[in-house]
Amino acid sequence: MTAPILQLVEYPDASPEVREVYDDIMKTRGTDWINNFWKILAHDPATLKRTWRDVKEVMAPGALDPLTKELIYIAVSATNGCEYCTYSHTAGARAKGMTDAQLMEVMAVIGMANETNRLANGLRPPVDRQFMPEQPSS
Amino acid sequence: MTAPILQLVEYPDASPEVREVYDDIMKTRGTDWINNFWKILAHDPATLKRTWRDVKEVMAPGALDPLTKELIYIAVSATNGCEYCTYSHTAGARAKGMTDAQLMEVMAVIGMANETNRLANGLRPPVDRQFMPEQPSS
Amino acid sequence: MTAPILQLVEYPDASPEVREVYDDIMKTRGTDWINNFWKILAHDPATLKRTWRDVKEVMAPGALDPLTKELIYIAVSATNGCEYCTYSHTAGARAKGMTDAQLMEVMAVIGMANETNRLANGLRPPVDRQFMPEQPSS
Amino acid sequence: MTAPILQLVEYPDASPEVREVYDDIMKTRGTDWINNFWKILAHDPATLKRTWRDVKEVMAPGALDPLTKELIYIAVSATNGCEYCTYSHTAGARAKGMTDAQLMEVMAVIGMANETNRLANGLRPPVDRQFMPEQPSS
Amino acid sequence: MTAPILQLVEYPDASPEVREVYDDIMKTRGTDWINNFWKILAHDPATLKRTWRDVKEVMAPGALDPLTKELIYIAVSATNGCEYCTYSHTAGARAKGMTDAQLMEVMAVIGMANETNRLANGLRPPVDRQFMPEQPSS
């Protein structure tokens, strides 16, 4: 079992600046604990604040619903092989209602896309004119 | 401009076995043309058939709707940097109703996930016990 | 030690549909056990069947022998950093006769390719005309 | 069309140190031209020499034959999406006798491996005890 | 030549909100033009603003100097194979004083790291106790 690269900053040891972010994370999520990702980012309060602010903004409901956004997060994390993010965002998707059947379908699409991405990378078909967005006439 | 690794197999030059797949692609999609990805896979009819059958099965409506599946395909393709697949599945998502606002939100989530994947990869927080699926007692 | 995202579906708990695939895996491989990859795919029998059918078809002897195919599998898995697949396909290659010397040479080639891929990605030499496949005159 | 990041160092403009490497590349390969990859590395003679020496050593016949090594190179290059390397090593494999049928089978294996890598990354099956190499008793 | 996925938003066509970001980019960089990356993000002013604010904050002088940060950006971009980012950040590094010799050395390190990453991924040495950060006693 490997140790984290930097010690986890627990709430009682955190500076007021870090606690403020921790409090907002718990309030936004309706939980009473902070996951380890943030406890390690806390070594740089500027990065902690920026990353949390961005996650909060990007994952909020908008043109896409929050569950769809979590599924996309899972797709990226599995493609990159990020263990921590796979666990945290699979848990996040479940908390937003993802069923086992949906999880398995996301996996099937991720697998398929990774397969055809490499068939295209290796055989180099030219992009079809029909797939090209129309450009303004100059 | 680079040339494809193998020549495109156009419909008039295709074997009956390949034409059968081409016909099914056009029928399933309601189009009258075949995109270059399939024209290059046609050099190996077994791979052409298997890949098309899989794509057709995986991308069909199920526990997830077809647009959500296309968004996941875009997320994987942008993460892997596959130019062909980015164009073809962005076009596919548009054909299924994706708006510009949805495209931009998918991009924001993809970017965010790729960012936090690396923060986790580089700082190695342990996976929180709360994110672990419960295991059956043995 | 992290737990799998979904529980493993053991043979006694499997549906007849899943057992049929498990039986074919063991028969095809001449083994009396199922590895965990399939036990987790079993949550979606359609994905289990499709993936096994594809693996069986793709990894069968053809224009390339089965050992060469396992070496290619190892190359992809090490490049992507997939821990599970690295172990399973290294074991698979050994079962097909791979020696330690061959394993070490595969590694040397994988390392070299990953190195020169990035020198090319970073310095962007144009693809030489001589490497371009000849295209049909139109 | 993008330009290379640094100008290509053509033979007549090359230093004696660089020409020596160029001469060895042409002699080893039995060709009368240098491909662009080396012409751009030539900006740093130390890197040019080291990389060529390594490629020459790693790609020489050993426990694996040169064609198998080129197929592995293609697998890595397609997985990473390196355009230049995909063209150069596909050409290299053809020069060593690769048939279209072999190319298409390599692609099928690459695609499959990229697919199952992500199913394993996303579902996190534990590595089976049977796949673990035996360790010496301490 | 492929077209961008969305049209570029030129200054005269931009909303006041977008122009404000464009103005700040030009002012911060001391230039009189906007590069295409921002012109395409402009389709979603929220993402444009967030991304620019983050880039400005992260790339500012801090514990590391701006040139070192650009070199790291090049390393990531070449590793991921991002063409656009490779060109833009190589230009950025040159503007901050990077010499050809430094560029070639960055490339050598990037290549080496990508090579040894895969040797480690494929052979799976356990992380040495000596590399593990000390943990607090509980």
Added chain:
Amino acid sequence: MTAPILQLVEYPDASPEVREVYDDIMKTRGTDWINNFWKILAHDPATLKRTWRDVKEVMAPGALDPLTKELIYIAVSATNGCEYCTYSHTAGARAKGMTDAQLMEVMAVIGMANETNRLANGLRPPVDRQFMPEQPSS
């Protein structure tokens, strides 16, 4: 806990050829132990020698200082998700003087670069003429 793919070659069991490399590693680094990466490469003395020689050459002071090179190594390793290399090169960077503040800033840049790489990959802005290196007139 997974086992290494091949047993570690400890000093007392090593051949004279391997011991020579081990001795040079310890002498160069001023340490009295060998890390596991080399102990596993030792199964192929040619690869062990070549890789150590290359690392020694590439990581030596040159146009860039050794700490900057370690930071670039960390950036590549975190981007690729290589656990072993992340630990070993973070330890290496600390040994060369990296502070916690510098580590956190490297992480911020790595995260940012991985994010914008995918925004560019997904939206495909054309490379700006201004970023293109000038080419010699022919």
